[in-house]
Amino acid sequence: MTRSEENYLKIIFHLGGSNSTPITTNAIAEQMETKPSSVTDMAKKLAEKGLVNYKKYQGVSLTDQGTKTALSIIRKHRLWEVFLVKKLDFSWDEVHEVAEQLEHIKSEKLIDKIDELLEFPKFDPHGDPIPSKDGKFMVRDKQLLSEVAIGDKGVCVGVKDSSAPFLKFLDKNKIALGHTIQVLEKEDFDQSLHIAMEGRELRISHQIASNLYVKKNE
Amino acid sequence: MTRSEENYLKIIFHLGGSNSTPITTNAIAEQMETKPSSVTDMAKKLAEKGLVNYKKYQGVSLTDQGTKTALSIIRKHRLWEVFLVKKLDFSWDEVHEVAEQLEHIKSEKLIDKIDELLEFPKFDPHGDPIPSKDGKFMVRDKQLLSEVAIGDKGVCVGVKDSSAPFLKFLDKNKIALGHTIQVLEKEDFDQSLHIAMEGRELRISHQIASNLYVKKNE
DNA sequence: AATTAAATTTAGACAAAACTAAAAATAGGT
DNA sequence: ACCTATTTTTAGTTTTGTCTAAATTTAATT
Numbered sequence: 356m357t358r359s360e361e362n363y364l365k366i367i368f369h370l371g372g373s374n375s376t377p378i379t380t381n382a383i384a385e386q387m388e389t390k391p392s393s394v395t396d397m398a399k400k401l402a403e404k405g406l407v408n409y410k411k412y413q414g415v416s417l418t419d420q421g422t423k424t425a426l427s428i429i430r431k432h433r434l435w436e437v438f439l440v441k442k443l444d445f446s447w448d449e450v451h452e453v454a455e456q457l458e459h460i461k462s463e464k465l466i467d468k469i470d471e472l473l474e475f476p477k478f479d480p481h482g483d484p485i486p487s488k489d490g491k492f493m494v495r496d497k498q499l500l501s502e503v504a505i506g507d508k509g510v511c512v513g514v515k516d517s518s519a520p521f522l523k524f525l526d527k528n529k530i531a532l533g534h535t536i537q538v539l540e541k542e543d544f545d546q547s548l549h550i551a552m553e554g555r556e557l558r559i560s561h562q563i564a565s566n567l568y569v570k571k572n573e
Numbered sequence: 574m575t576r577s578e579e580n581y582l583k584i585i586f587h588l589g590g591s592n593s594t595p596i597t598t599n600a601i602a603e604q605m606e607t608k609p610s611s612v613t614d615m616a617k618k619l620a621e622k623g624l625v626n627y628k629k630y631q632g633v634s635l636t637d638q639g640t641k642t643a644l645s646i647i648r649k650h651r652l653w654e655v656f657l658v659k660k661l662d663f664s665w666d667e668v669h670e671v672a673e674q675l676e677h678i679k680s681e682k683l684i685d686k687i688d689e690l691l692e693f694p695k696f697d698p699h700g701d702p703i704p705s706k707d708g709k710f711m712v713r714d715k716q717l718l719s720e721v722a723i724g725d726k727g728v729c730v731g732v733k734d735s736s737a738p739f740l741k742f743l744d745k746n747k748i749a750l751g752h753t754i755q756v757l758e759k760e761d762f763d764q765s766l767h768i769a770m771e772g773r774e775l776r777i778s779h780q781i782a783s784n785l786y787v788k789k790n791e
Numbered sequence: 792a793a794t795t796a797a798a799t800t801t802a803g804a805c806a807a808a809a810c811t812a813a814a815a816a817t818a819g820g821t
Numbered sequence: 822a823c824c825t826a827t828t829t830t831t832a833g834t835t836t837t838g839t840c841t842a843a844a845t846t847t848a849a850t851t
Contacts, residue, residue: 359838380799393839395800400837412799412846443686453680462671468661577808598829611809613830618807630816630829 358459361428362387363397364406365458367417368425377414426490431466432458433479433486438469440480447480448522481522482513482532482568498571500536501546501564508537509569516566525567528557536569576677579646580605581615582624583676585635586643595632644708649684650676651697651704656687658698665698666740699740700731700750700786716789718754719764719782726755727787734784743785746775754787 366386370378380394387394394415402409406421417425435457439445445453460466467488470476477493478484484492497512511534514521525531530552539556540549546561584604588596598612605612612633620627624639635643653675657663663671678684685706688694695711696702702710715730729752732739743749748770757774758767764779 357837381797389838390840391799392801392841396838414799439683443683443690445682445686449682453678453683456678456680460671460674462674464663464667465657465661465671468663472661575807599827607808608810609829610811610831614808632829 356424359397360401360404360406361424361459363394363401364417364421364425365428365432367407367415368422368429375416377408377416379414383415423490426486426492428458430486430488431460433483434466434469434473434476436479436481437473437476437485441473446522446526447517448519448526450480451517451519478513480532481517483517495570497568499565500538500548500550500567500569501561503536503538503569503571505538505541507571508535509571510535511567512570513568514566515568521563521566524563528559529553530559530567574642577615578619578622578624579642579677581612581619582635582639582643583646583650585625585633586640586647593634595626595628595634597632601633641708644704644710646676648704648706649678651701652684652687652691652694654697654699655691655694655703659691664740664744665735666737666744668698669735669737696731698750699735701735713788715786717783718756718766718768718785718787719779721754721756721787721789723756723759725789726753727789728753729785730788731786732784733786739781739784742781746777747771748777748785 363383366383367378370382370386380391380398383394384391398407398409398415401407401415401421405418406424408416408418432454435454436447436450439450439453440447476485478495482497484494486492495512498509499515500509500511503509511530511532513532514525534552537551538548539551541547542549546564548559548561548564550557550559581601584601585596588600588604598609598616601612602609616625616627616633619625619633619639623636624642626634626636650672653672654665654668657668657671658665694703696713700715702712704710713730716727717733718727718729721727729748729750731750732743752770755769756766757769759765760767764782766777766779766782768775768777
């Protein structure tokens with residue numbers, strides 16, 4: 356497996372290509388920041404290796420083998436992110452690009468030992484689930500803060516957008532995973548929210564609320 | 574800097590190419606497990622970038638910039654080796670190939686944090702010195718066990734051959750860095766040694782003795 | 792059903808890093 | 822100083838992953 360092949364599989368997985376719904380070459384090209392014609396070439400190669408299903412003009416989806424491989428890369432990526440945050444004091448907005456490199460290190464023992472060192476975490480710093488060695492991962496029933504009803508409470512468990520600017524914004528406003536949030540009021544005009552969190556009240560825009568996941572207190 | 578360029582610089586450094594003595598393309602090719610013609614191509618490219626001095630048929634040596642770069646890669650390699658042994662319980666015969674991959678990760682913050690986590694080690698698991706950020710490293714005055722006079726004592730501080738088979742042999746015979754060794758007798762016939770170490774006596778071949786470094790107790 | 796717009800694939804090319812085979816330069820021995 | 826053996830370089834290919842431009846297929850609209 357080359358680095359490039361691994362990146363393709365990862366992106367196809369993220370675009371949902373294991374659910375039998377084929378992904379278009381255009382969509383893949385956009386994510387890979389490359390051209391559709393390059394994607395076609397790679398689709399053929401991956402199909403050759405039995406990692407994707409590919410029919411001309413019909414798009415691409417992962418085979419079982421391809422899904423397994425994609426999950427193992429995602430597992431590595433997310434474990435490295437946890438490592439960087441927990442052991443090396445990286446902030447959650449700095450880990451992605453380093454993890455993009457570390458995820459390609461080839462050593463099963465290495466990643467298993469990292470997993471052990473971290474005491475087998477189930478979620479990465481952005482709240483995304485970490486697949487186990489056999490490709491299983493927790494699906495948490497979470498919802499976007501923007502869809503929580505007025506008066507309801509929830510624990511912040513993840514972010515939808517994990518770009519550095521958004522994460523830095525959250526840091527600046529002391530919004531972090533694990534905090535309990537109650538929706539006090541929704542503004543009809545611009546859908547901004549008035550929320551209570553950790554003993555203080557604040558207003559956040561719809562754009563922020565629609566990129567924060569919360570888990571309702573059952 | 575591509576991975577390949579980094580590997581060339583590292584190998585040129587190890588062959589002694591910063592001491593103005595140029596290294597032949599043949600020697601580099603052998604270490605790189607490639608052909609001399611490929612080395613010529615790379616020599617041109619590295620010379621172009623100001624990392625090596627290269628004159629046709631005269632061999633290659635590192636410039637100051639090239640030496641600096643080589644040292645930073647060696648620093649990363651050795652720090653990762655320490656990390657693997659100290660934090661993830663790898664044995665010293667398993668670390669090399671994983672460190673070969675990890676040394677190419679590009680993040681200054683990452684390696685500085687690893688250095689800090691390890692409390693700024695000065696030597697790697699094989700006793701080789703770890704260059705500091707500014708490229709300085711300790712030169713320990715050590716000598717091969719095979720050259721120690723009869724009756725003299727020394728502390729085992731490093732290995733010359735750090736291949737897995739040799740390291741495994743040392744483990745099996747409970748020979749480890751930090752142990753004090755006294756040479757009791759040298760066999761004229763085959764230059765094998767009779768040594769005392771950690772309260773026991775054993776015989777080792779010349780080949781073993783000439784791959785173990787000791788530091789004489791001053 | 793025909794036409795057009797959009798998406799996708801093909802064909803041909805390129806850059807990096809390697810190779811092989813052949814040519815050129817150097818070094819050693821006489 | 823010459824010849825030969827060795828080392829090193831050149832020239833031309835290969836592979837991987839990409840690109841552009843052109844051709845083809847699918848989808849959408851009338």
